[in-house]
Amino acid sequence: MTLTVVKTTALTGTITNAQLAGGIDLTAKVTGTLPIANGGTNSTATTFVNATTNVTGALPIVNGGTGATSFSPGKIAQVISGGTSSSTSTSSSSFVNSNCTVAITPTASNSKVLLQFSGNGIFVTAQATAMAFQLVRTVGGVSTNLSTKFARYVGYMTTLAALNDMQEACSFEFLDSPSTTSATTYTIQIQRETGSGSVTLCANGQASSFVAMEVLA
């Protein structure tokens, strides 16, 4: 017959590893506050800080914050892509509108508008004939010439070889201060700068791009 000893009083003293062979149910058997030194937080809270609603003030720079209580938004308010692949041919020695335009409505009157033009399919029909460009801004039906003869003598060299195989490209940028919040259209104008032939932009349907970017003050 085996004698079984039943202990009816609580254990005192140190619990040995052997006595923990079955493990401790941390969910049900552990109460109280874990001391910080042993890895606990000394917190009995079951919820934590909501960074969205419970944090106020400026984060200190040393902890990764900037110390700023406000920020400046980006400077590019809008980017409008214009241009055309519809050609314009002219023998005019004064400037004529091309089909290459871009329309933008600035959101602030002190904004600047950065214009980027990339013209393709520049073609001339006769020896020593060349093209020049002009940039025009139109607001409310009133046109203002922004840059007389922005690029001159473009295409001059194309007459040295087979005409139809020699087409040039030309690009330029312009920073405008239109001082308006009204609808604004920019137009590329061209003219025959020299020679007796005609000049063409976007020959054979080659596309020219014309981009307007509003830059906030």
Place this chain on the structure above:
Amino acid sequence: MIDDINKFSTAINNLKANVEWTYNANNQLNSEEEFNKILWNTGVDSNGSAIQSTTNPHSELTWTAVKAEMDKL
């Protein structure tokens, strides 16, 4: 298209020198319908831009005459 522009430009020059015109389209410039889309310079404004009209001020530059000259080229 460029071939037509090239011939048209040369034909106009052969028939009457120093005539200034503009053609704003990707179409073949080989019909009277397209010829009637030509903008002819009639002056210059204060911006240095051409004043233009589709009314042809050059009586000798009819489509028939221009086409005949183009066909010679």
